[in-house]
Amino acid sequence: MADDWPLWEVFVRSKGGLSHRHVGSVHAPDPQLALAHARDTYTRRQEGVSLWVVPSKEIVASDPDRAGELFEPAESKIYRHPTFYDIPDEVKHI
Amino acid sequence: MTAPDAARVDYLLRLGDDSLILGQRLSEWCGHAPALEVDLGLANIALDLIGQATLLFGEIGDADQIAFHRDVLDFRNCLLVEQPNGDFAQTIARQLLFSTWQHMLLQRLVKSSDRFLVELASKAVKEVAYHRELASEWTVRLGDGTDESAKRMAEGLDWCWRFIPELFEVDEALQGLIDSGVAPDPRQFEDEYRSAISAVLAEAKLAAPADQRPIFGGRRGHHSEHLGHILAPMQYLQRTYPDAKW
Numbered sequence: 060m061a062d063d064w065p066l067w068e069v070f071v072r073s074k075g076g077l078s079h080r081h082v083g084s085v086h087a088p089d090p091q092l093a094l095a096h097a098r099d100t101y102t103r104r105q106e107g108v109s110l111w112v113v114p115s116k117e118i119v120a121s122d123p124d125r126a127g128e129l130f131e132p133a134e135s136k137i138y139r140h141p142t143f144y145d146i147p148d149e150v151k152h153i
Numbered sequence: 154m155t156a157p158d159a160a161r162v163d164y165l166l167r168l169g170d171d172s173l174i175l176g177q178r179l180s181e182w183c184g185h186a187p188a189l190e191v192d193l194g195l196a197n198i199a200l201d202l203i204g205q206a207t208l209l210f211g212e213i214g215d216a217d218q219i220a221f222h223r224d225v226l227d228f229r230n231c232l233l234v235e236q237p238n239g240d241f242a243q244t245i246a247r248q249l250l251f252s253t254w255q256h257m258l259l260q261r262l263v264k265s266s267d268r269f270l271v272e273l274a275s276k277a278v279k280e281v282a283y284h285r286e287l288a289s290e291w292t293v294r295l296g297d298g299t300d301e302s303a304k305r306m307a308e309g310l311d312w313c314w315r316f317i318p319e320l321f322e323v324d325e326a327l328q329g330l331i332d333s334g335v336a337p338d339p340r341q342f343e344d345e346y347r348s349a350i351s352a353v354l355a356e357a358k359l360a361a362p363a364d365q366r367p368i369f370g371g372r373r374g375h376h377s378e379h380l381g382h383i384l385a386p387m388q389y390l391q392r393t394y395p396d397a398k399w
Contacts, residue, residue, distance in 0.1 A: 064188070085190050088294065095287055096190035099197050 065114060067093040069101050072109035077152060079111050160326045162213055163229065164336055167372055169209030170230035173220055175251060176202030177387050178238060187241055194287060201280040205273070212269050221391035225380050232371040233316035235380045239309060242295050242302065246309030248288035253349055254320045256281045261337035270335065289353045296357025303359065311362040318367035
């Protein structure tokens with residue numbers, strides 16, 4: 060049965076204020092059951108307060124063969140990292 | 154034990170046995186469901202139900218003792234929950250009919266005069282709202298699916314239909330608890346229940362099964378032959394090795 064069902068990518072917001080994060084995928088026949096399956100598969104242990112599901116086929120992915128031209132130019136530009144500031148201990152999630 | 158206490162214990166057993174037996178039934182799907190995601194969904198419902206049973210039995214005494222050391226005649230669950238899983242459609246039919254009833258009961262039980270039941274219902278009503286929703290969603294998909302799925306869904310409903318009247322039966326013991334405000338009167342939401350089920354069936358493009366001769370007796374310990382087969386594997390370990398611990 061699941062072989063016939065499309066794949067959905069699942070995103071969970073673990074608590075208010077944080078972004079949704081990709082946690083995995085589920086098979087489901089339609090959007091509503093995709094949400095139900097995501098709920099049953101990925102939030103059984105209080106992992107989340109909000110869920111997104113997105114049809115996997117709607118994801119536009121970069122080409123691994125083009126990783127060189129896409130990502131390597133950033134390697135030599137450490138000044139783009141926000142590491143030259145002192146971040147107070149109280150500031151979380153940066 | 155005074156009489157009102159005995160009636161209260163009996164009521165807690167009815168609620169707890171409904172949850173325990175259906176939870177055990179659903180857990181039989183573990184590893185066998187049509188898809189991994191459905192397997193987890195059914196197991197989640199089973200765990201919610203067994204959690205409810207644990208709380209209810211814990212209010213009476215030792216939960217393990219009550220679950221594992223009683224025999225068929227001592228169980229007070231309704232006959233619907235002990236019905237076999239059948240195929241996936243029959244399991245969904247049973248879940249729709251039971252969760253819709255349980256949800257309506259819990260919605261009223263949150264206003265009970267019994268503080269324990271208020272706390273229990275406040276927690277369980279959210280769990281069961283989801284069980285009801287999931288069962289409704291699947292009923293619609295199977296009923297309004299292929300010819301094969303619609304046929305199986307109709308057969309599943311047909312199997313379970315005769316156990317509905319028992320859910321609304323009020324005997325003397327229950328009447329006493331209704332009078333004292335402990336238990337909701339199920340007859341007061343029977344119409345609402347029938348229309349809610351009809352609405353799901355209409356969306357699923359299914360006709361309601363013809364009314365059949367209803368079967369009663371679960372609340373008095375008169376069970377179908379299925380219950381013994383549920384208890385045997387469930388109770389085997391505790392009966393063979395009494396007091397075994399994790």
